[in-house]
Amino acid sequence: MKRVLRRSASKHASTLFKVICIIVLCSFIVYLRTEDHQLKNDTVVHAPRSNSKEEEEMSKPVTSDDSTFVAAVLVFCATRPDALRNHLSQLLAQRPSHFQYHVIISQDGNRTAVSQVAQRFVKDFKNITLIQHEKVDIKKRNNYPAISAHYKWALDKVFNEFRYDHVIVTEDDLDIGNDFFSYFRWGKQVLNTDSTIWCVSAWNDNGGGSLIDTKRGDLVWRTDFFPGLGWMLSRKLWEELSPGFPAAYWDDWMRKPEIRKNRSCIRPEISRTSHNMKLAGKGSSGGMFKDYLSKISASSANIDFSLLPTTVVLKSSYDKRLIEEIENARPMDLENTTNMENTYNYKTSYKNIRDWHKLAAKFKLMTDIRGGMARTAYYGVVTLMYNNCRVFLVPDPTYQKPADLANYVYDSDWDKQNRFIEFEAYYCKTKKYTGKCDPHSPEMIAFFKRKGWKKRLDDWGEMIVV
Structure with missing residues (x-):
């Protein structure tokens, strides 16, 4: 009897051991598949995207909105590690999901302190990567050519190589508002709906506290003046702009009538970006607009822009409402x-x-x-x-x-007239020059030559006296 019990116990133990082995093996297979799926999500940051809208619609995850891709965020930086750290910290704290927004840090040059900051974020967060542009040699006190070269290189890369359809362009010296991503998700719908809109900007050039309705975080406007400073564009637009992109002053180039082609941007009543004056330094403008920029703060509101109909900025309805107002x-x-x-x-x-x-x-x-x-x-x-x-x-x-x-048609002569008014304010109204204020007159040209300032006069460019 004891021998029978021992045989029975041995048989049950063997069966139990086999069952346990099967369970462990199945669990391990499930684990490997899960890890493989996660690895794909983590590593395929810039997989080429289909040119077919039908294929893209079919390939979109249907589990939740959090997994639907919206846009890439292209962050421009160069030499300011603290500014980059501040900007990325805000972006990634506000980013709703790493599925929705891929972040590409584009560094101009290879300054170690900046690349170390970038690599830390690449390591700690998903769907974020660093690309580096070989910095262009520039003349002293003029870094606009380097900025333009960097912009073209990076935008070519994200649109042509990585094949993103929509990109949000930011810079390392910007702070962002709480609803930054909600605003741009709504803005993407606007871009895809109205062909007269060519960009969506988070910036209000006249966004100082006394000039805006601080209670209307939901208010948005059309503007013909390209704002930049946190803006979205489409691949279709970049394919148009890239071949003729200028060697310098790219943002002013965007404001030329032959480039704008009567198209408008969307901008908010309350800015969704602001300059971090402590970390930005003087910037490329040399601090020229500091008094204005320092008064503009990023919105602290948290507007759900998905509740705002895109029709509020569509040209036909917008123009009608503005005319009535x-x-x-x-x-x-x-x-x-x-x-x-x-x-x-x-x-x-x-x-x-x-x-x-x-x-x-x-x-x-x-x-x-x-x-x-x-x-x-x-x-x-x-x-x-x-x-x-x-x-x-x-x-x-x-x-x-x-x-x-x-x-209404804009008069391009206003640029030259405005330049003269600024010239007049600097040299004539301050009594630096007391004769007739006309930069074309022989007397004034002779004055600049005597002072050794002829190059200064030439740098003002063409002016129209008004």
Whole structure:
């Protein structure tokens, strides 16, 4: 009997051992498959994407919105490790999902401190990678050619080699708002819906606290003036821009009428980006716009832009609404603004560049003109808040007949006229030169030669005296 029990126990033990082995083996196979799937997600950061929209739709994961790819984020950096660390920390803290947004850090040059910061983020986060551009040698005090070369190289790489369809362009000196990614996910829909819109920007050039409606985080506008500073573009647009991309001053090139082709960008009432003045230094502009930039803060609101219909910025409905707002706005008395009532909108007109400068001084706006356009202008109309009221600065033809809004044409001579007004303010009104203020006159040219400033005069470029 004991022998039978021993045989039975041995048989059961053997069977139990086999069952345990089978369970362990199955678990190990499941584990390997899971790891293999995760490894693919982690390593295939820049897999080429299909050119067929039908194939892309079919290949999209259907599990949840968090796994639907939205756009790549291209971060430009060069020599500022602390700025890059700050910017990436904010981006990755706000990024909803590593599936939705791949981050590509593009470093100009190979400064070790910067690449070490970038590599740390590459190691610690998924779907983030570093690419490095061989820095272009530049003349002292002019790094615009290097910036332009870096931009073209990196955008060519992400669109042509990595085959992304939409890219959000940022820079290392930017802070971002809480709803940055919600805004751009909505913006992608806008880009794909209206062919008259060629970019979506997170930046408001006139976004200082006193010039905006701080209660309207959901408010968005069309602008003809390319804002940049955190902006989205499509591969289709880059295929158009890349062959003629300029050797320097690429952002001003984007504002030329022959490049813009009557297309507009979307910009928010409240900026979703801001310059980190402590980490940015003077930047490529040499601190020229510091007084304006320092007043613009990234939004602290958290707007769900998926609830905002794209029709609010589609050209047909947007233009109709803007025309009605200009028609219904009250004329503004610039000499007496104390009686403004915040239940009304107001409007005032300008006829020429001198008028524009007076208005810009009154409302503390940036005065520079590019492609005949003031910053944030849409068919010449600039909107802002003043004394808690919405104000429209309107070109005189549109002021007289708002229905002709879309007939307004920018005058490219305004760039040269504006340059003269700035030249006049610097040399003539400050009494550096006391004769007739005309940079083309023999007397003024002789004065600059005597001072050894002839190159300074030449650097101002072509000017039109007004």
